[in-house]
Amino acid sequence: MKATIIPGYIYGSLTAPPCKSHTQRAYAAALLHVGQTIIRNAGHSGDERAALQVIQHLGARVSVKDVLEITSTGVNPISNAINCGESGLAARLFTPIAAICGEQLLIEGTGSLLRRPMEGFSEILPSLNVAMEGFNGYLPFKVRGPMQARPISIDAGNGSQFLSGLLFALSAVTKEPLTLEVTNLKSKPYIDLTLEVLAHFGKPVSHKNYRQFYIDPALFVHKETIEISIEADWSSAAYFLVAGAIAGNMAIKNLQTGSKQADKAILEALRMAGAEITTDNNCISVQKSRLQPFDFNATDAPDLFPVLSILAACCGGESSIAGVHRLFYKESNRVESITEMLQDFAVPFSVEDDTLFVTGMPHLQGTIIDAYSDHRIVMAASVGALRANGPVEIPGVEAVNKSYPGFFDDFISHGGRYTLNI
Numbered sequence: 001m002k003a004t005i006i007p008g009y010i011y012g013s014l015t016a017p018p019c020k021s022h023t024q025r026a027y028a029a030a031l032l033h034v035g036q037t038i039i040r041n042a043g044h045s046g047d048e049r050a051a052l053q054v055i056q057h058l059g060a061r062v063s064v065k066d067v068l069e070i071t072s073t074g075v076n077p078i079s080n081a082i083n084c085g086e087s088g089l090a091a092r093l094f095t096p097i098a099a100i101c102g103e104q105l106l107i108e109g110t111g112s113l114l115r116r117p118m119e120g121f122s123e124i125l126p127s128l129n130v131a132m133e134g135f136n137g138y139l140p141f142k143v144r145g146p147m148q149a150r151p152i153s154i155d156a157g158n159g160s161q162f163l164s165g166l167l168f169a170l171s172a173v174t175k176e177p178l179t180l181e182v183t184n185l186k187s188k189p190y191i192d193l194t195l196e197v198l199a200h201f202g203k204p205v206s207h208k209n210y211r212q213f214y215i216d217p218a219l220f221v222h223k224e225t226i227e228i229s230i231e232a233d234w235s236s237a238a239y240f241l242v243a244g245a246i247a248g249n250m251a252i253k254n255l256q257t258g259s260k261q262a263d264k265a266i267l268e269a270l271r272m273a274g275a276e277i278t279t280d281n282n283c284i285s286v287q288k289s290r291l292q293p294f295d296f297n298a299t300d301a302p303d304l305f306p307v308l309s310i311l312a313a314c315c316g317g318e319s320s321i322a323g324v325h326r327l328f329y330k331e332s333n334r335v336e337s338i339t340e341m342l343q344d345f346a347v348p349f350s351v352e353d354d355t356l357f358v359t360g361m362p363h364l365q366g367t368i369i370d371a372y373s374d375h376r377i378v379m380a381a382s383v384g385a386l387r388a389n390g391p392v393e394i395p396g397v398e399a400v401n402k403s404y405p406g407f408f409d410d411f412i413s414h415g416g417r418y419t420l421n422i
Helices: 020-032 046-057 088-098 111-115 121-128 161-173 188-200 234-247 262-272 302-313 334-344 375-385 397-402 407-413
Strands: 002-006 010-015 035-040 061-064 068-072 081-083 104-108 131-133 141-144 152-155 178-183 205-208 212-215 225-229 248-253 276-280 283-287 295-297 318-322 349-352 355-359 392-395 417-421
Touching: 002 375, 010 234, 010 407, 020 035, 020 046, 020 068, 020 088, 020 161, 020 188, 020 225, 046 061, 046 081, 046 088, 046 397, 088 104, 088 121, 088 161, 121 131, 121 152, 121 161, 152 161, 161 178, 161 188, 161 212, 188 205, 188 225, 188 262, 234 248, 234 262, 234 283, 234 302, 234 375, 234 407, 262 276, 262 295, 262 302, 302 318, 302 334, 302 355, 302 375, 334 349, 334 355, 334 375, 375 392, 375 397, 375 407, 397 407, 407 417
Parallel strands: 010 248, 035 225, 081 104, 152 178, 295 318
Antiparallel strands: 002 392, 002 417, 035 068, 061 068, 104 141, 131 141, 178 212, 205 212, 248 283, 276 283, 318 355, 349 355
């Protein structure tokens, strides 16, 4: 489907959708929890649906009522395969968890996930007694446990998702205190979110400067029933917060300012840009104002890069966004898709070493944006289109279903205008 966005003003208030990173971690914890888990405010994006299907294939029983009820006895597969959809988090989170059992399981996915490398798997999993078959660095491949807990060292320079999976899996299988040595950790806030969920499920894991992680089952506490409520998603909220800053007046409700989510850093970037921000009881309001250039390091929050580039394109002067090395293996090669988006919007930019430099313009160019079927490029381009001097066509807008299915509903109900063609 192709959307044609009409430039204009966006305004009003909305409640941010549930956080898919939090939802998927809650699903992992619920699968490993022997007992019942009650989950409130679980999301329904493509990534979240894929994760829910994964835990069902690994033996969890799911009942959907006013809340989500999950009953589990641990990893007891009812299928010989799990499909992670297009979710890189699901693939890296659930592969170590699937390897807890002694059955051979096929780990597969769809679309862009099949082109995203699975770093560290072949180095770490065999050292934990996990056999791998057909692994060439990408999905699909097969694993067979049972995983045996041992002290390990892991280089997390390519991201934290696999480390999160190992923390969940090893917390489930170890009978003795265990230490993980970690180097080059990126996306530390996502590890904080993992540790928060583990602690909520009675499995506290401590660390020393994110370099050593300590798992001690003597500290674990088991409860038959655990309840958890999913936070609102700062990543999804970021698009409308930036939209308010460059083209309107938006209030996003239900955002927890004390959240561990990495993308809460959007507030820091907006403040650096001089945006007019008001915070009141977990409601963040941002309204259009004269914006100044900013220098921001997005290494720990790479998902913000597309919308930060749009923010920078609307600031007066040259802004810099560091952390380009985190962009290559997403739903698209985001170095390519972001810079092409800026070029099509007629925004001057350059990439030097690990930093994107963007020179803001009074208006962006009406154009056609190739979003590369990347949900975050679709949403960032839609926000940028509000400041264009003519209509902006974006093919493949159904990609937003991966993370924010209601994006265009929220966009149009708050003043945004677009036409949709199949």
